[in-house]
Amino acid sequence: MKIENDRVVRFHYTVSEQGQEPLETSEGREPLAILIGHGNIIPGLEKAMEGREAGEKFEVDVAAADAYGVRQEGLTQRVPKKYFKDARLVPGMQAVLPTNFGPRAVTIEKVGMSVVDVDLNHPMAGKDLHFAVEIVDVREATPEEIEHKHVHGDGGHHH
Numbered sequence: 643m644k645i646e647n648d649r650v651v652r653f654h655y656t657v658s659e660q661g662q663e664p665l666e667t668s669e670g671r672e673p674l675a676i677l678i679g680h681g682n683i684i685p686g687l688e689k690a691m692e693g694r695e696a697g698e699k700f701e702v703d704v705a706a707a708d709a710y711g712v713r714q715e716g717l718t719q720r721v722p723k724k725y726f727k728d729a730r731l732v733p734g735m736q737a738v739l740p741t742n743f744g745p746r747a748v749t750i751e752k753v754g755m756s757v758v759d760v761d762l763n764h765p766m767a768g769k770d771l772h773f774a775v776e777i778v779d780v781r782e783a784t785p786e787e788i789e790h791k792h793v794h795g796d797g798g799h800h801h
């Protein structure tokens with residue numbers, strides 16, 4: 643079964659900044675499950691998957707604009723320290739900030755007594771990325787998954 647819109651793909655990936663060491667990999671974990679055609683992953687990677695099938699391996703370069711976008715200046719925000727579960731905040735580290743729109747990956751810039759300055763740019767914003775991907779399986783999405791715009795079950799949402 644080929645990868646196309648409204649199908650669920652499970653895949654393993656390793657992502658690196660072009661020409662550098664891997665930043666993140668799904669190796670040793672469950673594969674990632676996504677619903678194609680609903681903005682679940684960055685556009686450059688979704689496009690590279692189209693038409694492929696289970697068992698295929700490929701590598702692709704994705705420019706920042708088709709990945710996590712370009713870095714925006716002035717995206718620093720001051721937030722109460724209590725929002726963070728991790729008590730040992732250090733400038734430069736990545737942390738997860740809960741927001742009205744769900745958890746968001748941020749970079750800690752400055753740590754005060756009760757407030758923290760964070761950079762809201764995605765940690766991979768502005769980076770040209772390289773992906774190594776292995777397609778594990780492809781299946782039709784259920785009507786409920788298409789309605790919710792995400793995958794249910796293995797590798798997806800449980801609710």
Ligand code: ZN
Nearest residue numbers: 790792794799
């Ligand atoms: Zn759902």
